[in-house]
Amino acid sequence: MTHATAMLDRYPAGLGGVDREALARCIEACYDCAQTCTACADACLSEPDVARLVSCVRTDLDCADVCAATGQVLSRHTGYDANLTSAVLQACIVACRTCADECERHAGTHDHCRVCAQTCRDCERACRELLHALG
Amino acid sequence: MTHATAMLDRYPAGLGGVDREALARCIEACYDCAQTCTACADACLSEPDVARLVSCVRTDLDCADVCAATGQVLSRHTGYDANLTSAVLQACIVACRTCADECERHAGTHDHCRVCAQTCRDCERACRELLHALG
Amino acid sequence: MTHATAMLDRYPAGLGGVDREALARCIEACYDCAQTCTACADACLSEPDVARLVSCVRTDLDCADVCAATGQVLSRHTGYDANLTSAVLQACIVACRTCADECERHAGTHDHCRVCAQTCRDCERACRELLHALG
Amino acid sequence: MTHATAMLDRYPAGLGGVDREALARCIEACYDCAQTCTACADACLSEPDVARLVSCVRTDLDCADVCAATGQVLSRHTGYDANLTSAVLQACIVACRTCADECERHAGTHDHCRVCAQTCRDCERACRELLHALG
Numbered sequence: 001m002t003h004a005t006a007m008l009d010r011y012p013a014g015l016g017g018v019d020r021e022a023l024a025r026c027i028e029a030c031y032d033c034a035q036t037c038t039a040c041a042d043a044c045l046s047e048p049d050v051a052r053l054v055s056c057v058r059t060d061l062d063c064a065d066v067c068a069a070t071g072q073v074l075s076r077h078t079g080y081d082a083n084l085t086s087a088v089l090q091a092c093i094v095a096c097r098t099c100a101d102e103c104e105r106h107a108g109t110h111d112h113c114r115v116c117a118q119t120c121r122d123c124e125r126a127c128r129e130l131l132h133a134l135g
Numbered sequence: 136m137t138h139a140t141a142m143l144d145r146y147p148a149g150l151g152g153v154d155r156e157a158l159a160r161c162i163e164a165c166y167d168c169a170q171t172c173t174a175c176a177d178a179c180l181s182e183p184d185v186a187r188l189v190s191c192v193r194t195d196l197d198c199a200d201v202c203a204a205t206g207q208v209l210s211r212h213t214g215y216d217a218n219l220t221s222a223v224l225q226a227c228i229v230a231c232r233t234c235a236d237e238c239e240r241h242a243g244t245h246d247h248c249r250v251c252a253q254t255c256r257d258c259e260r261a262c263r264e265l266l267h268a269l270g
Numbered sequence: 271m272t273h274a275t276a277m278l279d280r281y282p283a284g285l286g287g288v289d290r291e292a293l294a295r296c297i298e299a300c301y302d303c304a305q306t307c308t309a310c311a312d313a314c315l316s317e318p319d320v321a322r323l324v325s326c327v328r329t330d331l332d333c334a335d336v337c338a339a340t341g342q343v344l345s346r347h348t349g350y351d352a353n354l355t356s357a358v359l360q361a362c363i364v365a366c367r368t369c370a371d372e373c374e375r376h377a378g379t380h381d382h383c384r385v386c387a388q389t390c391r392d393c394e395r396a397c398r399e400l401l402h403a404l405g
Numbered sequence: 406m407t408h409a410t411a412m413l414d415r416y417p418a419g420l421g422g423v424d425r426e427a428l429a430r431c432i433e434a435c436y437d438c439a440q441t442c443t444a445c446a447d448a449c450l451s452e453p454d455v456a457r458l459v460s461c462v463r464t465d466l467d468c469a470d471v472c473a474a475t476g477q478v479l480s481r482h483t484g485y486d487a488n489l490t491s492a493v494l495q496a497c498i499v500a501c502r503t504c505a506d507e508c509e510r511h512a513g514t515h516d517h518c519r520v521c522a523q524t525c526r527d528c529e530r531a532c533r534e535l536l537h538a539l540g
Contacts, residue, residue: 010247054348057462211466219464301440380415
């Protein structure tokens with residue numbers, strides 16, 4: 001349980017008609033995906049076949065960084081700028097899709113990659129739904 | 136619900152006898168606190184009395200950055216180094232305590248500061264318990 | 271002086287024909303802009319007219335986060351993915367332009383905003399040139 | 406060339422008698438070290454003997470995260486808290502020393518590790534000097 005919804009409910013100004021549930025879900029998905037990708041990169045480093053997983057480590061790290069930045073941008077509402085939010089969400093969608101595609105290649109042999117691929121797909125979907133809700 | 140425990144369970148090497156529950160709790164607390172502090176800094180910016188809250192914004196931002204770095208370090212187990220983990224946890228304890236102290240000053244008038252102070256105290260406690268469990 | 275070029279020169283695999291100078295310049299611009307925007311947000315907090323600068327603080331913080339993530343993605347070459355790099359550069363261009371536009375509004379009264387606006391414009395340009403060089 | 410000094414010179418309030426040069430040097434060292442460690446982790450991933458470098462990748466990533474957080478905390482002066490700054494600097498000293506020790510083991514065979522070890526030592530020294538200057 002995170003405090004994303006509790007903090008949205010206590011934001012002292014208007015949220016400009018944003019879909020509050022889609023926003024909270026996306027913030028949580030971004031932070032969760034950042035953590036999961038960080039852990040997946042590290043788990044890959046401890047696999048005996050790490051030499052075959054170096055692209056997976058790299059994609060995990062990129063996805064972690066982009067999700068972290070996206071989660072931070074989405075946690076701010078003061079001086080909201082629709083163009084910036086959209087651009088960041090679009091980058092996050094690409095990062096999550098790229099990482100999910102890569103992790104799925106190893107999902108049968110490495111269960112951390114299977115969990116990470118699912119988490120990336122969930123985050124990709126949450127970003128798409130928020131992007132769509134923003135109009 | 137985050138995937139911290141699911142990823143710990145799938146780490147392919149040994150975790151060296153760490154208290155797995157204390158570790159998972161601390162990882163989740165760090166990411167949650169990073170998000171909450173980011174949101175509290177932004178909420179302070181939208182308060183009419185923002186001029187009285189500038190130290191709170193600053194402490195929120197520091198705490199968010201330190202918690203994020205701590206959550207990332209704790210999400211890695213390959214090549215574990217006890218000194219580094221301890222030093223990072225100690226910095227995080229100070230950051231969370233400092234931010235909780237500051238937010239508590241505004242908890243009566245700004246409910247986002249009240250929630251943020253609690254989240255910082257929870258993260259401070261999770262860091263202390265993990266530090267203690269590490270021996 | 272940073273070590274971005276020294277590290278590019280020591281990357282053990284091919285860089286795929288990327289414009290090495292444009293890449294090094296963009297990496298340095300992203301880290302520099304992340305630092306400058308972090309400092310500008312904090313300088314705004316200490317201005318007597320902070321209440322008029324809250325959008326500037328927010329845009330500074332967003333730009334710092336997006337530039338940091340972009341600098342990290344650009345520092346990796348293993349398993350290079352052109353789509354991901356392009357999407358991240360595009361988000362960074364929007365973040366830098368948005369922050370430069372906002373800081374320019376205060377450039378006449380606050381010299382930290384003037385320096386920050388210039389740094390954002392430099393980073394925006396470096397991202398555009400790299401994006402163009404990537405084809 | 407970064408803008409750390411230019412931004413320090415434009416901070417609108419007092420800096421509390423801090424050694425301005427030591428502070429600027431430490432900010433620059435932290436951002437430089439964050440970038441270098443990110444690049445070193447990636448370079449290790451592309452080495453044929455990556456399986457022997459997994460602890461180096463991990464330590465690089467930790468050092469990058471801790472240096473980034475330290476650079477951010479040091480870039481803020483509003484509501485300065487000596488305890489927090491000291492705790493963060495101490496964690497950064499440990500992270501830089503740990504990473505330098507690990508990279509030095511591979512400095513003879515991998516020149517990116519040699520450069521990274523030097524950068525970590527420089528950052529460790531800059532943090533120690535600032536910590537000492539803070540009293």
